[in-house]
Amino acid sequence: MGKIEAMATFTNVYITILRWMLPVLVAILLVRCIRPLLFFRREPEIWAWLCLPGDRKIPVTHWESVIGRHPKSDIVLNVSTISRTHAVLTRYDDGSWTISDADSASGIQVNGIKKKIAAITQEDTFTLGGVTMHIKPISRRQEKRLAQLRTKVSTFFGSFFNVILLTAIQFFCALGFLLTAEAGEFTSILMGFGGIIIAEWILLFFYITIRRTAFEVETLAFFLCTMGMSAIAAVCPGEAIKQVFAMGLGIGLFLTVGWSLRDLNRAKIIRYIAAVAGIGMLVATFMFGTEIKGARNWIFIGSFSFQPSELSKVCFVLVGASALERIVTKRNLFLFIAYSAMLVGCLALMNDFGTALIFFGAFLVIAFMRSGSVGTVALAIAALVFAGVLALKVAPHALDRFDNWRHIWEDPDGNGWQQTSGLVAMASGGLLGLGPGQGWLGNTRVFSRDADIVIATLGEEWGLIMVIFMILAVITLAVFSIRCASVGRSSFFTIGSCAAASILLLQAILNALGTVDVLPFTGVTFPFLSNGGSSMICTWGLLAFIKAADTRQNASFAVRISKQGGDEDE
Numbered sequence: 001m002g003k004i005e006a007m008a009t010f011t012n013v014y015i016t017i018l019r020w021m022l023p024v025l026v027a028i029l030l031v032r033c034i035r036p037l038l039f040f041r042r043e044p045e046i047w048a049w050l051c052l053p054g055d056r057k058i059p060v061t062h063w064e065s066v067i068g069r070h071p072k073s074d075i076v077l078n079v080s081t082i083s084r085t086h087a088v089l090t091r092y093d094d095g096s097w098t099i100s101d102a103d104s105a106s107g108i109q110v111n112g113i114k115k116k117i118a119a120i121t122q123e124d125t126f127t128l129g130g131v132t133m134h135i136k137p138i139s140r141r142q143e144k145r146l147a148q149l150r151t152k153v154s155t156f157f158g159s160f161f162n163v164i165l166l167t168a169i170q171f172f173c174a175l176g177f178l179l180t181a182e183a184g185e186f187t188s189i190l191m192g193f194g195g196i197i198i199a200e201w202i203l204l205f206f207y208i209t210i211r212r213t214a215f216e217v218e219t220l221a222f223f224l225c226t227m228g229m230s231a232i233a234a235v236c237p238g239e240a241i242k243q244v245f246a247m248g249l250g251i252g253l254f255l256t257v258g259w260s261l262r263d264l265n266r267a268k269i270i271r272y273i274a275a276v277a278g279i280g281m282l283v284a285t286f287m288f289g290t291e292i293k294g295a296r297n298w299i300f301i302g303s304f305s306f307q308p309s310e311l312s313k314v315c316f317v318l319v320g321a322s323a324l325e326r327i328v329t330k331r332n333l334f335l336f337i338a339y340s341a342m343l344v345g346c347l348a349l350m351n352d353f354g355t356a357l358i359f360f361g362a363f364l365v366i367a368f369m370r371s372g373s374v375g376t377v378a379l380a381i382a383a384l385v386f387a388g389v390l391a392l393k394v395a396p397h398a399l400d401r402f403d404n405w406r407h408i409w410e411d412p413d414g415n416g417w418q419q420t421s422g423l424v425a426m427a428s429g430g431l432l433g434l435g436p437g438q439g440w441l442g443n444t445r446v447f448s449r450d451a452d453i454v455i456a457t458l459g460e461e462w463g464l465i466m467v468i469f470m471i472l473a474v475i476t477l478a479v480f481s482i483r484c485a486s487v488g489r490s491s492f493f494t495i496g497s498c499a500a501a502s503i504l505l506l507q508a509i510l511n512a513l514g515t516v517d518v519l520p521f522t523g524v525t526f527p528f529l530s531n532g533g534s535s536m537i538c539t540w541g542l543l544a545f546i547k548a549a550d551t552r553q554n555a556s557f558a559v560r561i562s563k564q565g566g567d568e569d570e
Contacts, residue, residue, distance in 0.1 A: 015435035081129035180437030192240025204531030215554035222361035226527030246533030250540030257544035281308030282346035312543035321496030354522030422456030433463030497549030
């Protein structure tokens with residue numbers, strides 16, 4: 001009896017210390033990751049000079065540059081004979097350049113011959129709207145110097161320290177659950193947290209072998225995965241191994257997508273496969289899927305189940321980012337709009353309106369970044385409002401959730417049971433939480449307490465401060481994508497990153513604010529936190545687009561490192 005009492009005393013003391021210590025450790029980790037992501041230097045990279053008559057020179061700061069009269073063009077030529085979006089100047093991995101017509105009124109001429117697209121060198125001249133010009137690329141020596149001037153990221157030692165700190169956080173969390181869990185749950189908890197630790201160290205050493213020093217984006221993802229594992233340990237420890245396996249598949253997709261983005265031509269070929277796969281998975285779900293909680297978005301194969309709509313998000317971003325071989329042609333923009341409408345239509349037929357809203361949000365980002373037209377976005381939003389009203393009329397599942405919004409306390413034992421239970425749990429957790437395994441929500445039968453209302457489970461056991469840290473991690477990824485956009489080398493990287501970040505951020509907003517009844521409850525997952533293999537795989541796949549847009553020195557594995565040193569594609 002004395003040993004039992006001593007063990008109980010030790011457990012109580014440890015949990016008390018952990019409740020105060022963990023927010024401090026996480027705060028240090030987030031500061032070390034957020035500072036280099038949000039406060040790096042953003043000078044544009046000059047890859048060539050566009051030489052115009054009268055010895056006028058304009059710097060070319062992107063690998064894909066729109067030339068036109070429109071004020072938002074990358075290279076603005078205020079000449080009446082030049083179209084608002086006249087041509088696109090493109091640099092390729094080997095340093096070669098092309099000029100392509102963007103459905104302009106007068107077209108382009110290269111060395112006096114009218115062309116739709118043509119390879120050019122500094123010896124060639126090309127004419128747009130009667131204005132003749134040529135390009136003067138920077139030399140290899142200047143490219144190397146450009147790499148040396150680029151913002152440096154964390155050193156290997158800095159990344160090592162971050163991962164060591166994260167490992168300590170994971171160890172303390174795992175120990176807390178081991179002290180409070182049943183004996184039969186020990187193996188699952190150890191394998192859950194241990195699997196994340198092993199995965200992050202393997203990925204870090206892989207980065208070292210390919211001479212990449214930036215690991216902040218991945219550290220934030222592994223931190224969120226750790227807190228997600230904490231929710232699983234509190235609710236259903238037996239699913240920890242499954243979630244680690246899904247995370248491994250997600251990391252594999254993360255590296256695969258990153259590899260495909262190393263070559264823009266390869267990525268544009270893969271987009272056709274992605275387009276077919278994206279729509280194919282949704283059609284298969286509509287035909288053979290199983291309805292759960294009003295939405296027909298699950299496919300069961302024996303005991304194995306997955307949500308194809310989650311994986312379709314990665315396909316959607318890849319198609320949207322690479323939809324235009326020449327980035328402002330109206331034909332390809334309209335094709336992408338039609339493709340988006342097909343995806344959202346399939347989701348609406350399956351009553352998966354939460355995912356449909358996320359796809360639409362990403363579509364707005366891509367459409368605006370492609371067209372630069374506020375009118376286009378306003379028209380799309382108006383169409384969404386019309387479609388939303390129609391959906392509420394014909395879909396009782398969506399109407400019930402909308403009617404329940406802001407009225408959950410009127411029926412706390414019925415339609416409001418899930419959210420009211422979550423709010424009570426978060427209130428009981430306070431700022432610092434009750435400690436691992438000490439919450440009551442994890443032991444109830446509240447639906448999706450480790451997925452749709454995962455922040456309520458984590459808020460009860462780890463406190464409001466930790467919930468804010470988790471949301472801050474996702475916001476950081478989104479802001480980082482926006483900061484990278486202004487100096488992005490290619491519209492493909494920029495649009496892919498911003499679209500992926502918008503999906504992650506919109507999911508986090510809908511999940512968190514839906515749980516606390518600020519927004520209608522849509523049942524979407526929180527990135528990296530929510531229990532679910534499909535969601536985990538998808539979020540890691542989306543993270544690859546954010547990683548690819550990183551222009552800091554030796555940061556992104558989507559950019560090759562030259563043999564001479566630096567961060568240049570050759």
